[in-house]
Amino acid sequence: MERTAGSHSLAAAAHRNVRLSATSNPEISVQIERRFLLPLMTAGAVTGKPTPKQAMRWTREFAGLLPDHVRWTAVVSLAILVTAPVVATAQEIQATGIAVSELRAYDRVMSMLISKWQIPGGAVAITHEGRLVFARGYGLADRESGLPVRPDSLFRMASASKPITAAAILRLIEEGRLELNARAFKLLGHLKPPAGIAVDSRIDAITIRHLLQHTAGWDRDTTFDPMLAPTSRRAAEEVGASLPPTCETIIRWMLRRRLDFDPGTRFAYSNLGYCVLGRVIERVTGQKYEDAVRQLVLEPAGITRMRVGGTTLEERVEGEVRYYDHPSAPLATSLLPNASGPVPRPYGGFNVKESRDASGGWIASPIDLLRFVSGVEGRGRSIFQRPDTVRLIETRPDPPIAGGGTRYYGLGWFVIPLQDGGADWWHPGGNPGSAAVVARTRNGIALAVLFNSGPRDENGFAQELAQGFAGARREVTQWPAHDFFASYR
Numbered sequence: 439m440e441r442t443a444g445s446h447s448l449a450a451a452a453h454r455n456v457r458l459s460a461t462s463n464p465e466i467s468v469q470i471e472r473r474f475l476l477p478l479m480t481a482g483a484v485t486g487k488p489t490p491k492q493a494m495r496w497t498r499e500f501a502g503l504l505p506d507h508v509r510w511t512a513v514v515s516l517a518i519l520v521t522a523p524v525v526a527t528a529q530e531i532q533a534t535g536i537a538v539s540e541l542r543a544y545d546r547v548m549s550m551l552i553s554k555w556q557i558p559g560g561a562v563a564i565t566h567e568g569r570l571v572f573a574r575g576y577g578l579a580d581r582e583s584g585l586p587v588r589p590d591s592l593f594r595m596a597s598a599s600k601p602i603t604a605a606a607i608l609r610l611i612e613e614g615r616l617e618l619n620a621r622a623f624k625l626l627g628h629l630k631p632p633a634g635i636a637v638d639s640r641i642d643a644i645t646i647r648h649l650l651q652h653t654a655g656w657d658r659d660t661t662f663d664p665m666l667a668p669t670s671r672r673a674a675e676e677v678g679a680s681l682p683p684t685c686e687t688i689i690r691w692m693l694r695r696r697l698d699f700d701p702g703t704r705f706a707y708s709n710l711g712y713c714v715l716g717r718v719i720e721r722v723t724g725q726k727y728e729d730a731v732r733q734l735v736l737e738p739a740g741i742t743r744m745r746v747g748g749t750t751l752e753e754r755v756e757g758e759v760r761y762y763d764h765p766s767a768p769l770a771t772s773l774l775p776n777a778s779g780p781v782p783r784p785y786g787g788f789n790v791k792e793s794r795d796a797s798g799g800w801i802a803s804p805i806d807l808l809r810f811v812s813g814v815e816g817r818g819r820s821i822f823q824r825p826d827t828v829r830l831i832e833t834r835p836d837p838p839i840a841g842g843g844t845r846y847y848g849l850g851w852f853v854i855p856l857q858d859g860g861a862d863w864w865h866p867g868g869n870p871g872s873a874a875v876v877a878r879t880r881n882g883i884a885l886a887v888l889f890n891s892g893p894r895d896e897n898g899f900a901q902e903l904a905q906g907f908a909g910a911r912r913e914v915t916q917w918p919a920h921d922f923f924a925s926y927r
Contacts, residue, residue, distance in 0.1 A: 535574040535589035536922065543913040544572065547906035552577045555899050558762055559587035560889025563804035567882040568817035569921035573805050579759040579890070590803040590926050592758040593888035594747055594790065596867030598807070598874040599800040600712050602731060602744075604650055604831075604850020605814060605821055606719050609734040611646075612827045615722050618647045622654075622714055625721050629686060631693035632677060638696045646718065648701045649711040650849045651835050655697030657706035664688050665709040665797060667788055671773055681775040682749065682792040685713040705839050705847060709797040716796025727795050738821045739813030742927065747801035749774065749790045758801060761785070761871030762891040770870075784871025798867060804886035805926050807876045811884045818923075832861045856880050868892060 531549040541564070548562065559577030563570060575587035595602075610616040622644050623629075631637060640655060648654040662669050665688060673691035674683035692710060699706070716727045723730040728746045736744055748754065761784035769780035770787030781787060790799050802810075813821040814828065822828055832848050832855070840846035845854045851863035864877030873892050878884035893899045 531576055532578075532586050533574055533576050534586055536925075537574075538572050538918055540916055540918050541572045541910075541914060543910035544907075545574065547910050548574070548576045551899075551902060551906060554902075555893045556765075557889055557891045557893060559591075559759065560887065561587050561589055561591055561593070561804050562885065562887045563589065563808050565808045565812065565884045566917040568812050568815070569919075570805065570808060570923040570926075571918045571920065573922050573926065581760070581762070587759060587890075588757075590743075590757070590805050592743065592747075592755065592801045592803055593874065593890060594761065594869060594872040595800045595802055595807070595874045595876075595888070596798045596869045596872055597709070598865050598867035598876050599794075599796070599798050600867075601814075601850045601863075601865050601876065602735060602800055602810065603712050603715050603719070603796045605810075606731045606734045607646060607650065607715055608822065608827055608830060608849065610719070610722055611830075612823055616646065616718070618650075618830075619645050622646055622649055622718055625718055626689075626714070629689050629693070629717070631690055635694040637693050640697050640700060641693065643701045644714075645701070646715070647833075647849075649708075649715050649718075651833075651839075651847050652705050652708050652711055653702050653835060653839060654708060654711045654714075655699050655701045656692070656708045656710050657698035658708065659706065660698045661695075663709055664692055665713060665788075665793055667773055668771060670789065670793060671771070682773045682789045685716060685793045685795065688793055689714060689717065702836065703839070705835065707847075709794070712797035713793065719796070735810070735813075735821055738819060739809050740819045741802075741806050741809050741813075744800055744802045744806050744810075746795045746799040747790045749786060749788075749792065751785045753791075755801070757803075759890040763870050764892065764894040766894055767870065782871075784869070787870060798869065802888075803926075804888050805923070807886035807888075808884055809923070811876060811878050811886075815878065831863065 531552050533545060533549065537545065544562065544564075548560070551557075552560065557577070558581055559575065559579055561575040562572070563574075564572040573589035575589045575591055577587055579585045579587045579591050607616065611618060621642060623641050644654045664670060664673055670683045670688055671681065673679075673688045674681055677687055677691050679687040688710070719730050720727050723734075725733070736742075743757070745755070747758070751760070754760065763783050767783060770783045771777075772779075772781045772786040773789050774781075774786050777786065788794070809819075810821075812818050814831070816822065816825065816828060830849055831851055832853050834840045834846055834848070834853075834855075845852060847853070848861075848863070851865055854862040856862065858880070860880035862877070862879045864875060867874045871891055872889070874886075874888045876884075876886045
């Protein structure tokens with residue numbers, strides 16, 4: 439077990455020189471400009487530790503690539519994509535896993551972040567051309583017991599779960615059991631609103647493609663996100679269902695409301711859409727969502743430890759971290775039955791298993807997340823049976839939704855198309871007490887970052903994450919030849 443000391447880094451210089459406008463959003467969803475993401479993921483290598491002068495120059499160059507105004511969701515997503523937890527100054531941060539000298543810059547940045555931002559712990563894994571070249575844990579999985587984060591510790595993935603659900607849908611399409619243009623609610627005829635409620639006729643036009651690409655007609659910025667408290671509690675009460683509200687309860691309640699726009703006419707990120715996809719998977723397979731995904735996606739990729747997580751602390755499984763809100767976070771009204779009072783938001787302030795399974799309920803280690811990415815890409819144990827299934831992920835929405843823009847939401851992933859015809863993909867996620875990003879680039883690099891809290895100053899944290907990882911990537915002059923996958927089950 440190695441210890442890594444926090445130190446001054448490019449991230450610190452960047453933080454002093456870059457200021458981004460931001461607005462708050464309860465879910466880490468994203469819209470990252472190509473010019474903002476690509477320098478981070480494909481920055482050129484440099485030799486040795488940067489001098490202060492070099493750090494300042496890189497900071498100015500990177501800051502010049504940023505738009506004048508970027509939504510908070512984009513900033514945080516990019517930041518998390520870049521990494522793990524919490525920061526550091528002079529405090530010593532415990533690190534676990536095998537140290538890799540060629541990638542030691544990542545240790546330095548992670549330790550600095552963890553110490554400075556006072557986040558308990560996190561983990562990061564990186565693959566190069568399908569080989570697991572880096573897998574490290576930092577800080578504490580459980581403050582109360584002093585248990586350290588391991589490289590294979592399990593974390594809530596939040597919305598980074600959506601590519602898992604999308605992969606299961608694509609498997610069903612590949613097997614001829616489902617079609618992209620199938621009408622979703624034709625398959626879900628058993629889900630009906632309360633008696634006497636008229637349903638918006640446009641609901642019948644929603645297709646599987648619309649749900650995958652967040653173009654089905656629900657816009658949480660215009661109205662609300664029904665998957666989040668307190669709206670989900672209201673849904674259960676008005677439908678006459680018990681707590682905690684299930685995904686089916688929320689769908690039935692939403693069927694009484696009009697859509698916010700015509701299906702297929704614009705993009706609006708929607709947790710509800712993936713909740714519906716989970717029910718489609720159940721209907722087509724005749725299995726529970728989690729069981730179907732395990733059979734369709736996880737087992738082909740050789741993944742055994744991923745599962746849908748629990749809502750309460752008592753449901754925490756072996757190897758799973760404990761989740762912590764930031765110190766000034768308010769308590770929440772519980773969505774659980776028989777709650778005696780307000781609860782910490784990570785444990786009862788929202789539902790993981792009951793309503794967020796397909797949209798944000800999975801727990802995983804960063805190592806298994808990269809097994810999933812490798813399986814999607816067809817490196818090693820392939821999830822898909824045909825190469826053209828992988829290409830479906832990069833399907834561009836019909837104009838004017840995506841037009842000729844530099845990024846869009848494909849089938850389960852945010853996509854940045856490249857000039858050579860390939861594309862980079864990524865997906866972030868966040869809930870109170872957790873944050874995650876999984877990403878892969880066309881040039882053979884993939885990474886997964888997970889941690890067990892998030893600071894109140896999400897924007898400041900995001901800036902340092904992004905700049906820190908950009909600097910660490912620049913310091914990689916040669917990728918290691920080893921492969922750690924066999925070391926972890």
